[in-house]
Amino acid sequence: MTIIANNPLLVGTLVTPLIGAVIALIFAKSNRLQRSLAVLTGLVAWVLSIALLVQVHDSGIQTYALGNWSPPYGILLVADSLGALFAFMVTTIMIGGLLYTFHSHDKCMTYPAFVPLFLLMEVGLIGAMFTGDLFTLFVFMELMVLASVSLTAISDDQYGLEAALKYILISSMGTLFLLLGIAAMYATFGTLNMAQIAQILLTGDRPFLAPASALMLLCAFLLKSAVFPFHFWQPDFHTTAPTPISAMLSSIVVKVGVYGILRLVTLLFVEDAPVLEPWLSVLGIIGILFGSLGALRTYNAKRMLAYSTFAQIGFILVGIGWGGTMALIGAIVYAFNHAFIKSSLLMLIGVVASYTKIKTANFVDISGIGRRLPSVVGWLVLLGGLSLAGVPPFNGFISKLALIQGGVESGDWGNLIMMVGAGILTLIYMIRAWQRIFQQNPLPGTAETKSEGDSFFAPMLMIFVCLLLGTILAEPLIQLVSATVEQIQDPTLYIAAVYPDG
Amino acid sequence: MIEFTFALAIGILFGIGVFQLLRRDLIKAAIGFAILFSAINLFFVAAGAFEGDFAPYVSNVEAQRQTSDPLVQALILTAIVVSFGSFSLVLGFVNIISRRYDTIDSNEINKLKH
Numbered sequence: 001m002t003i004i005a006n007n008p009l010l011v012g013t014l015v016t017p018l019i020g021a022v023i024a025l026i027f028a029k030s031n032r033l034q035r036s037l038a039v040l041t042g043l044v045a046w047v048l049s050i051a052l053l054v055q056v057h058d059s060g061i062q063t064y065a066l067g068n069w070s071p072p073y074g075i076l077l078v079a080d081s082l083g084a085l086f087a088f089m090v091t092t093i094m095i096g097g098l099l100y101t102f103h104s105h106d107k108c109m110t111y112p113a114f115v116p117l118f119l120l121m122e123v124g125l126i127g128a129m130f131t132g133d134l135f136t137l138f139v140f141m142e143l144m145v146l147a148s149v150s151l152t153a154i155s156d157d158q159y160g161l162e163a164a165l166k167y168i169l170i171s172s173m174g175t176l177f178l179l180l181g182i183a184a185m186y187a188t189f190g191t192l193n194m195a196q197i198a199q200i201l202l203t204g205d206r207p208f209l210a211p212a213s214a215l216m217l218l219c220a221f222l223l224k225s226a227v228f229p230f231h232f233w234q235p236d237f238h239t240t241a242p243t244p245i246s247a248m249l250s251s252i253v254v255k256v257g258v259y260g261i262l263r264l265v266t267l268l269f270v271e272d273a274p275v276l277e278p279w280l281s282v283l284g285i286i287g288i289l290f291g292s293l294g295a296l297r298t299y300n301a302k303r304m305l306a307y308s309t310f311a312q313i314g315f316i317l318v319g320i321g322w323g324g325t326m327a328l329i330g331a332i333v334y335a336f337n338h339a340f341i342k343s344s345l346l347m348l349i350g351v352v353a354s355y356t357k358i359k360t361a362n363f364v365d366i367s368g369i370g371r372r373l374p375s376v377v378g379w380l381v382l383l384g385g386l387s388l389a390g391v392p393p394f395n396g397f398i399s400k401l402a403l404i405q406g407g408v409e410s411g412d413w414g415n416l417i418m419m420v421g422a423g424i425l426t427l428i429y430m431i432r433a434w435q436r437i438f439q440q441n442p443l444p445g446t447a448e449t450k451s452e453g454d455s456f457f458a459p460m461l462m463i464f465v466c467l468l469l470g471t472i473l474a475e476p477l478i479q480l481v482s483a484t485v486e487q488i489q490d491p492t493l494y495i496a497a498v499y500p501d502g
Numbered sequence: 503m504i505e506f507t508f509a510l511a512i513g514i515l516f517g518i519g520v521f522q523l524l525r526r527d528l529i530k531a532a533i534g535f536a537i538l539f540s541a542i543n544l545f546f547v548a549a550g551a552f553e554g555d556f557a558p559y560v561s562n563v564e565a566q567r568q569t570s571d572p573l574v575q576a577l578i579l580t581a582i583v584v585s586f587g588s589f590s591l592v593l594g595f596v597n598i599i600s601r602r603y604d605t606i607d608s609n610e611i612n613k614l615k616h
Contacts, residue, residue, distance in 0.1 A: 187549035
């Protein structure tokens with residue numbers, strides 16, 4: 001058996017934030033140094049992930065066998081174009097989150113553990129996207145969950161702890177089922193290497209426990225991305241987390257589940273995908289309707305955005321459920337763009353909330369507060385809201401267009417009409433929130449404001465990226481994602497990269 | 503015979519674990535969580551332990567003897583570490599919550615409900 005090529009960029013992207021976390025722990029005394037170090041680490045990981053993305057795009061799937069143990073043994077890292085694209089998304093948005101901590105006045109960000117945990121979350125995210133075997137996926141997902149739960153538990157919001165306990169119990173239940181599914185996989189296939197499992201399944205062999213473990217894995221991924229029957233923890237958890245954390249949770253952490261589902265239907269259970277996909281569509285549509293209606297009637301701006309994430313994940317799932325080439329392109333572009341828009345919007349609402357004395361985002365407290373903020377913030381929120389709703393010059397429009405085209409191609413008119421109709425609700429709640437915060441006069445009962453709040457630099461940067469992605473970079477992005485979809489639709493490519501000899 | 507005992511033990515542990523996890527008492531829930539994790543670890547062992555009768559790497563020196571699968575045991579070690587981490591985190595949360603809310607009854611810890 002030939003030894004597969006080891007690409008050091010894979011390990012570099014994964015280990016950089018880990019090293020950053022350890023060094024940040026050493027400098028626990030100096031908060032400023034910790035934050036600078038974190039941004040530096042984020043930038044290094046970002047550069048490495050770009051280099052990796054370019055390499056994957058130019059010369060196919062990259063692999064790294066840790067300790068030179070060749071594939072069925074040892075831990076294998078694989079970056080195909082889907083993994084590299086998602087890792088690029090994660091590192092880019094992480095920079096936004098880390099920059100936000102710089103000029104934030106939250107008390108929780110002065111804790112010595114904050115920055116290391118933040119970086120560990122990044123390690124978990126990148127690791128989950130690069131890993132080539134299921135058990136390592138479980139370990140990295142658990143790392144990500146534990147880091148994000150701890151970060152929410154130390155939030156300035158007094159209910160953060162309650163939401164964290166609720167989430168860790170629910171999420172651990174999901175993790176348990178993931179582990180159970182993995183154990184069932186091992187019992188039936190005798191391996192946990194995704195390429196090898198895919199190889200066995202491609203031959204048309206259907207071992208006894210395979211469908212059951214597919215369902216268990218699917219449920220665990222659905223729980224991680226807060227899809228309909230498993231969504232109830234999400235608004236609480238995403239609302240009470242500290243601002244930069246909630247921006248990360250709502251944009252990239254939920255995408256791990258999406259990534260897992262994509263892997264499940266395009267690599268592992270390709271033959272069974274037609275059975276799973278209609279269900280994904282149904283769950284997606286339910287998510288879109290519930291999420292949009294929940295966002296309309298909620299009392300808190302952050303909570304509104306959390307419900308909106310619930311709806312947007314629904315859009316992505318409907319795209320995956322349609323399953324055609326164009327629909328998959330739409331779903332991945334949607335996942336990519338949504339991460340940028342949602343993280344910037346959540347950080348902007350965090351900036352708005354930081355101007356109140358009690359740091360609340362309840363509409364009754366923040367309506368009319370916009371008059372006292374720098375006027376840029378208002379315009380940025382409006383731009384973000386329009387982008388989320390899919391109004392033309394922004395990236396939200398590109399992703400919605402690609403998704404609708406996928407729907408037309410698959411000919412599923414019922415779901416398509418419901419999806420587009422519910423999409424209009426996005427415009428309604430975003431514009432209404434903007435009016436309440438920035439256009440009204442303050443109500444008599446509103447909270448006291450401070451003269452100084454968090455800096456809006458990081459979300460501004462993200463909004464610019466959104467504008468860039470929607471206009472100048474729209475075509476390259478679509479091309480990149482088309483190449484990605486072309487690659488993931490052919491699982492033999494992935495298998496050939498891991499087993500060059502077949 | 504030993505397979506049957508294993509299956510029975512896994513089933514009983516699962517039952518106890520789920521029952522405890524659904525209790526109103528948060529400490530009982532946390533312990534139920536730990537029990538559930540041991541049930542799954544046991545399931546993992548069962549997935550590879552009964553192929554052969556000898557310990558791997560030690561007793562197969564003279565070859566040709568069927569050894570049990572060492573990989574599941576390595577995997578479980580990792581799973582135990584992960585589960586221990588989350589278990590201690592849950593207990594830590596329950597500890598702080600019990601002081602902040604003066605109760606560990608999950609029905610009374612409902613400040614997030616509006």
